[in-house]
Amino acid sequence: MNQEELFKKLVSHCKEYGFVFQSSEIYDGLSAVYDYGQYGVELKNNIKKYWWDSMVLLHENVVGIDSAIFMHPTIWKASGHVDAFNDPLIDNRDSKKRYRADVLIEDELAKLEAKIEKEVEKARKRFGDTFDEALYRETNARVLEVRARYDALNQRFNQAMNDNDLAGLKQIILDQEIVCPVSGTRNWTDVRQFNLMFATEMGSTADGALKVFLRPETAQGIFVNYLNVQKSGRMKIPFGIAQIGKAFRNEIVARQFIFRMREFEQMEMQFFVKPGEELKWFEYWKDIRIRWHRQMGFNPGDYRFHDHEKLAHYANAATDIEYRFPFGFKEVEGIHSRTDFDLARHQEFSGRKIQYFDPETNESYIPYVVETSIGVDRTFLQVLSASLHEEEAPTADGGVDLRTVLKLPPALAPVKLAVFPLVKKDGLPEIARQIINDLKFDFYCQYDEKDSIGKRYRRHDAIGTPYCVTVDHQTVSDETVTIRNRDTMVQDRVPIAQLKEIVGQKVSLRSLLGDAIKSE
RNA sequence: GCGGGAAUAGCUCAGCGGUAGAGCAUCAGCCUUCCAAGCUGAGGGUCGCGGGUUCGAAUCUCGUUUCCCGCUCCA
Numbered sequence: 001m002n003q004e005e006l007f008k009k010l011v012s013h014c015k016e017y018g019f020v021f022q023s024s025e026i027y028d029g030l031s032a033v034y035d036y037g038q039y040g041v042e043l044k045n046n047i048k049k050y051w052w053d054s055m056v057l058l059h060e061n062v063v064g065i066d067s068a069i070f071m072h073p074t075i076w077k078a079s080g081h082v083d084a085f086n087d088p089l090i091d092n093r094d095s096k097k098r099y100r101a102d103v104l105i106e107d108e109l110a111k112l113e114a115k116i117e118k119e120v121e122k123a124r125k126r127f128g129d130t131f132d133e134a135l136y137r138e139t140n141a142r143v144l145e146v147r148a149r150y151d152a153l154n155q156r157f158n159q160a161m162n163d164n165d166l167a168g169l170k171q172i173i174l175d176q177e178i179v180c181p182v183s184g185t186r187n188w189t190d191v192r193q194f195n196l197m198f199a200t201e202m203g204s205t206a207d208g209a210l211k212v213f214l215r216p217e218t219a220q221g222i223f224v225n226y227l228n229v230q231k232s233g234r235m236k237i238p239f240g241i242a243q244i245g246k247a248f249r250n251e252i253v254a255r256q257f258i259f260r261m262r263e264f265e266q267m268e269m270q271f272f273v274k275p276g277e278e279l280k281w282f283e284y285w286k287d288i289r290i291r292w293h294r295q296m297g298f299n300p301g302d303y304r305f306h307d308h309e310k311l312a313h314y315a316n317a318a319t320d321i322e323y324r325f326p327f328g329f330k331e332v333e334g335i336h337s338r339t340d341f342d343l344a345r346h347q348e349f350s351g352r353k354i355q356y357f358d359p360e361t362n363e364s365y366i367p368y369v370v371e372t373s374i375g376v377d378r379t380f381l382q383v384l385s386a387s388l389h390e391e392e393a394p395t396a397d398g399g400v401d402l403r404t405v406l407k408l409p410p411a412l413a414p415v416k417l418a419v420f421p422l423v424k425k426d427g428l429p430e431i432a433r434q435i436i437n438d439l440k441f442d443f444y445c446q447y448d449e450k451d452s453i454g455k456r457y458r459r460h461d462a463i464g465t466p467y468c469v470t471v472d473h474q475t476v477s478d479e480t481v482t483i484r485n486r487d488t489m490v491q492d493r494v495p496i497a498q499l500k501e502i503v504g505q506k507v508s509l510r511s512l513l514g515d516a517i518k519s520e
Numbered sequence: 521g522c523g524g525g526a527a528u529a530g531c532u533c534a535g536c537g538g539u540a541g542a543g544c545a546u547c548a549g550c551c552u553u554c555c556a557a558g559c560u561g562a563g564g565g566u567c568g569c570g571g572g573u574u575c576g577a578a579u580c581u582c583g584u585u586u587c588c589c590g591c592u593c594c595a
Binding site: 004007008011012015016022025028029030031080081089091092189192196216217219249251255256257260312314315318327331334336373393394395396401402403420422423424425426451452453454455456457458459461468470472482484489491 | 521522530531532545552553554555556557558568569585586587588589592593594595
């Protein structure tokens with residue numbers, strides 16, 4: 001199976017077995033939005049619990065919050081989202097390159113400016129010491145002509161930008177005969193405005209309603225609660241605040257199934273540290289986070305760090321944890337040293353003093369932040385990519401058959417235990433039901449009596465159930481059952497009374513979490 | 521957004537101008553068997569959606585939606 005086939009197989013497996021469905025499918029779907037089905041939601045919840053427990057349960061200096069999706073609009077001005085993601089964009093049809101329309105025009109203005117400077121330089125050489133630059137700029141015909149063009153263009157440009165006049169911007173590009181630097185052609189699309197953030201209105205009447213945004217990241221909900229949590233929790237630096245929640249982005253290109261969606265879920269932790277110690281903590285969390293991924297037991301060679309060469313304006317170190325998806329190495333998690341950018345901006349925009357008083361040094365400072373930010377949906381896709389296998393299995397008559405098996409870490413599997421009566425009579429179904437009625441308080445169990453026993457095993461292989469228990473005639477006399485391992489297909493005969501302990505041990509999160517923390 | 525491909529039953533697909541099919545899956549019954557494919561029967565599709573051509577369209581054509589691939593963008 002090549003990578004492309006594997007990915008197609010994965011997508012159809014997700015639908016066929018109730019993991020992921022396209023949103024609004026019966027209405028032809030909604031682009032880049034997906035729903036999680038009955039097994040998908042279990043797997044997703046287990047992934048979130050694995051993350052949450054590894055952060056909040058196992059680090060006494062990390063606490064969690066759950067902030068609202070709606071936030072005061074000024075927050076997005078402070079964070080930089082409003083300014084940074086409202087660009088008018090234009091495509092060149094020949095080179096397929098995309099440009100910011102305003103930048104193209106600014107470049108044109110700069111060219112005119114350069115032309116004037118060139119004229120001035122030429123004149124300076126020609127006139128030598130007697131050159132009166134100011135006079136020349138005011139009187140030379142060629143300079144004045146270019147200057148006039150510059151002013152006219154500049155005025156028109158500012159007007160169009162202020163009026164948000166996209167058609168006007170395109171007209172300027174056409175009138176100025178601006179060409180694509182790559183293709184050299186003037187075959188432009190219309191100028192379009194791309195808004196990263198979804199906007200909506202808060203307030204029941206149209207007039208007086210407040211324009212609010214659906215958050216494009218969960219991090220800001222943590223920053224604006226920094227003071228609340230630090231004070232009410234009596235938190236001492238260094239400490240972290242974790243949060244799991246939905247975020248929304250109007251992606252220009254949304255692709256690759258649930259890898260890039262318009263509505264997605266993030267698991268973020270912002271760790272507040274003393275200025276100057278941020279790089280030490282950056283390394284610390286890098287190590288913790290890669291352990292968390294590796295602990296799931298998939299091929300270690302399928303993970304790698306990708307350090308950022310070019311850093312965002314707020315960061316002084318950044319790396320991604322990438323996973324080898326069927327469509328290549330892609331980012332699953334980002335770890336960023338964000339300096340004091342966010343808290344400083346919120347201090348500026350809110351007018352509140354957002355600082356930490358250090359009693360030892362008797363000083364106040366704005367904490368620095370180290371962020372770990374991981375996509376739930378990307379992790380989900382990563383876990384499924386790594387788990388889905390097709391392998392040969394022997395059949396009853398000595399032949400060979402392909403079986404599809406999801407080798408999920410047991411702690412993440414949607415269904416932990418399936419219980420089957422070998423046959424649908426002789427009191428076996430009743431015993432199977434009794435076993436489930438007892439164990440369903442501890443983990444998700446399923447009963448199945450339909451079809452041959454082999455088919456039932458295969459059905460549960462396909463959704464990743466780690467254990468299948470079969471009640472047979474021997475069970476009636478000695479209260480033992482067979483328990484079958486998903487990965488090895490090996491069966492053991494064990495007393496019913498031991499099932500809870502055997503399965504419980506294997507599917508407990510402890511097996512994953514044990515090494516996912518660092519002994520300090 | 522640009523270019524290419526695809527869309528027929530829950531899934532995988534056949535049919536390519538003349539009454540919508542197969543396998544698997546589902547449901548009911550029979551059979552009781554520790555690793556798919558035993559027997560009988562049943563349900564399920566206005567062939568993604570909307571126009572056009574035609575006596576007649578799943579099939580030809582135009583548009584549109586969604587998905588996949590490449591480019592592009594990415595906090």
